[in-house]
Structure formats: C-alpha cells, structure tokens
Amino acid sequence: MASxxxxxxxxxxxxxxxxxxxxxxxxxxxxxxxxxxxxxxEHYIKELLERFNMDDANPLSTPLAPGSELSDIIPSLEDQAEMKSQCPYLNAVGALQYLATMTRPDIAYAVSYLGRFNSNPAPAHWLAVKHLFRYLIGTMHYKLVYRASDSQELFTTYSDASHGACKATGRATGGYVTLASGAAVGWSSKRQPFVTLSSTEAEFVAAVEAGKEIKWTRNILTEFGFPLTLPSTLFVDNKSGISVAKNPEHHGRMKHLDLRFYWLREAVEEGLIDPLYVSTHEQVADILTKAVAKKVVEFAVPLLGLE
Incomplete structure (x- = not known):
C-alpha cells in the first residue's frame, strides 16, 4: 500500500x-x-426513510408483496393530482435505484419493477414503494461482506428468467448475479426487450446477458493480474437452455432469434463459459426475476453476501 x-x-x-x-x-x-x-x-437508508416520512413504519419481510402485479392503468385525474402533490414517486424510485445498484441486490427486482411506472404512477404504485421502504426498515443494517477465499474459481454466476412475467407486454424478466469472495459483485434485473416464446428462450436470453457480464469480469481480472485459464461457471435452472448453449444440433429451437444471441454458444465452445444446471430451489438469481415469498428472500440474502 505504501509503495x-x-x-x-x-x-x-x-x-x-x-x-x-x-x-x-x-x-x-x-x-x-x-x-x-x-x-x-445504513446511513443512506436512514436518511431516505426520514425524507419520505417512513422512519416510524413497521418493517416487512419482503421487498414487494409476494406475487404482486401492478397494472399500467392510467389513474383518474383526481388520483393524478394527489400523486403529484403528496406522493414523490419519481424521487423515491430514483433514490432507491442508487441503493439497489450499489449495495443491495436483494431489492434490485423491486426497484426495476417500480421504475416501469415512472411516467404515470397511481396510488397502488406508491403503496408498493412504501412496502419496499418498510422492508428496508428491518434490513437497513445489511451489508455486503467479502471474505478471503481459497476457492480455485475466482467467481461464479447465476442467471434466471421469469417467462411472461409482465402481463401487459408478455415479456420475461431476466436477472443474473456474479458472486466473488462470498458476496455479489455484479447483478442485474431487467425486463427483456422482446417477447420470448418459451421458458427455454427466456432462460437462454438471460444467460446471454449473464455471459456478457462473465466476459467483462474475466477481462478485468486479467488486467488486474489474475488471468483465468478455466471456463467460468454459469448456473442455470433450465436444462433445455443449457442444451441449446452447448449443442449445435439444438439450433432449430432458436433459429428465429437474433444472431447476437449465438454469441453464448461460441463462448461455450471456446471454453470461456461453462453452463451448469442448478435446481430452482438453489437458484440465487430467482430473487432478481419476480416478487418472491419470505422463505425465498431468506434463502437468497445470505448467498448474496448480505448479513
């Protein structure tokens, strides 16, 4: 350090x-x-709770109500007036976005989901924001903890998708998380840009996004003096998606997809990425694709390195 x-x-x-x-x-x-x-x-969360008058609310155990589905229905003129005067929706979601991006992967899906309604939020959307604030009340002490590790693999990645999760558009939500030294170092939760025709397609598209993150991580580790010679593990909970990534004979299932998605297959062939199956019950990235139940949150939080 001194040198x-x-x-x-x-x-x-x-x-x-x-x-x-x-x-x-x-x-x-x-x-x-x-x-x-x-x-x-923690200090940032406390300031947020005070700023939005949520510091005295009771805590909740999930970022969003499990299985919650908010609609794009345009609120009435009366509700619009109330939202503008009493509910600083855009300010709240923007402030939460910084938190979700920097240290709290457990709320990444919730913030991404709430951001879809920024243009015209209704009272129901504001209630969902308040639900998320109440989750933060009970978890403001969470921190990402990185520990020394003797693992031969410097990092591993999980990807997942929730096919047809958006009822308004029919699009899936994809997510991935990269873990290193016992905690998350990169994560994403986004609605996919087009409609996929099956869960296999949705999982494959999510795996491609995770694969790009893997490639970037490998590159930066090499620049830091840690070149990788073995393929990086990508855990996927869809066997058909793994088959498409590994075997050219399954090309027929995906031939209608844009050519850029074939990149993953080449990365696998080159030995850069090794897709492996993980059961849905052990899929850490599940929390990045949908509003999950309390038991799923409790399972994912420690695996994300939050404590």
Missing part, C-alpha cells in the same frame, strides 16, 4: 488519508484480523 501511494505521488498531487471509510455514501469497513471487507448504506 503504491509513493509511486502515485510521483505523478499526482495527493494526500494519504488512510484506509477508506466512506465513499459516495457507502460505508467501507475493513477487518484485517478476519480478512473481510464490508460495504453498507
């Missing part, structure tokens, strides 16, 4: 302020005795 600071000082004006403890609203704690680094935004 790096000394070398940088030859080229830039700098001051050594010691170990980082706060960066862009993220609390950073290093425990050298236990070889851990933790990232949290």
């Amino acid at each position: 790096a600071v000394s070398e940088l000082s030859k080229h830039f004006k700098l001051r050594d302020l010691g170990s980082t403890t706060l960066l862009l609203g993220i609390q950073v704690k290093q425990d050298r005795s236990h070889h851990t680094i933790s990232l949290s935004q």
Whole structure:
C-alpha cells in the first residue's frame, strides 16, 4: 500500500488519508484480523426513510408483496393530482435505484419493477414503494461482506428468467448475479426487450446477458493480474437452455432469434463459459426475476453476501 501511494505521488498531487471509510455514501469497513471487507448504506437508508416520512413504519419481510402485479392503468385525474402533490414517486424510485445498484441486490427486482411506472404512477404504485421502504426498515443494517477465499474459481454466476412475467407486454424478466469472495459483485434485473416464446428462450436470453457480464469480469481480472485459464461457471435452472448453449444440433429451437444471441454458444465452445444446471430451489438469481415469498428472500440474502 505504501509503495503504491509513493509511486502515485510521483505523478499526482495527493494526500494519504488512510484506509477508506466512506465513499459516495457507502460505508467501507475493513477487518484485517478476519480478512473481510464490508460495504453498507445504513446511513443512506436512514436518511431516505426520514425524507419520505417512513422512519416510524413497521418493517416487512419482503421487498414487494409476494406475487404482486401492478397494472399500467392510467389513474383518474383526481388520483393524478394527489400523486403529484403528496406522493414523490419519481424521487423515491430514483433514490432507491442508487441503493439497489450499489449495495443491495436483494431489492434490485423491486426497484426495476417500480421504475416501469415512472411516467404515470397511481396510488397502488406508491403503496408498493412504501412496502419496499418498510422492508428496508428491518434490513437497513445489511451489508455486503467479502471474505478471503481459497476457492480455485475466482467467481461464479447465476442467471434466471421469469417467462411472461409482465402481463401487459408478455415479456420475461431476466436477472443474473456474479458472486466473488462470498458476496455479489455484479447483478442485474431487467425486463427483456422482446417477447420470448418459451421458458427455454427466456432462460437462454438471460444467460446471454449473464455471459456478457462473465466476459467483462474475466477481462478485468486479467488486467488486474489474475488471468483465468478455466471456463467460468454459469448456473442455470433450465436444462433445455443449457442444451441449446452447448449443442449445435439444438439450433432449430432458436433459429428465429437474433444472431447476437449465438454469441453464448461460441463462448461455450471456446471454453470461456461453462453452463451448469442448478435446481430452482438453489437458484440465487430467482430473487432478481419476480416478487418472491419470505422463505425465498431468506434463502437468497445470505448467498448474496448480505448479513
């Protein structure tokens, strides 16, 4: 550390302020005795709850009500007026987006889902935002904890999709999470840009997005001096999707898809990615594709590295 600071000082004006403890609203704690680094935004969450008058609400156990489906129905003029005057929907979702992006993968789906209604939210959508705030009340202490690991594989990735999850468009929601040193380092939850015709297609498209993240992670690790010679594991809970990625003879199932989705098959053939099956009950990325029940949240949270 001292040598790096000394070398940088030859080229830039700098001051050594010691170990980082706060960066862009993220609390950073290093425990050298236990070889851990933790990232949290507890102070940020407290400020959000006070800002939106939710600090005295009772906590809930899920980011969204399990199985909840919000509609795109245009609210009445009376409801629109009430939303504009009393419900700062856009401000709340925007503030939550930063939290979901930086340290809280467990709320990524909820924030992405609520963001679909930014243009014209109704009272039901605001109630869902308040539900998410109430989940944060009970989990504001959560932090991503990275630990020293002797695993031969520097990182692993999970991808999942919920076919036809959006009732308004028929599109699936895809998600992935990359885990390294015991916690999430990259994650995504997005509605897919087109309608897929089966769960296999939806899973394959989600795997492609995860594969791109894997490729980027491999590249940056190589730049950091950790070149990877073995393929990176991608866990998928759909055997048909894995077959399409591994076997050219299954091309007929996907020949109508855009050519860019064939990239995954080439990455598998080149030995960069190794898709493996994981049961739905062990699929960490499930929390990134739908509003799940309490037991699924409790299963996923520790595997995401949150504690």
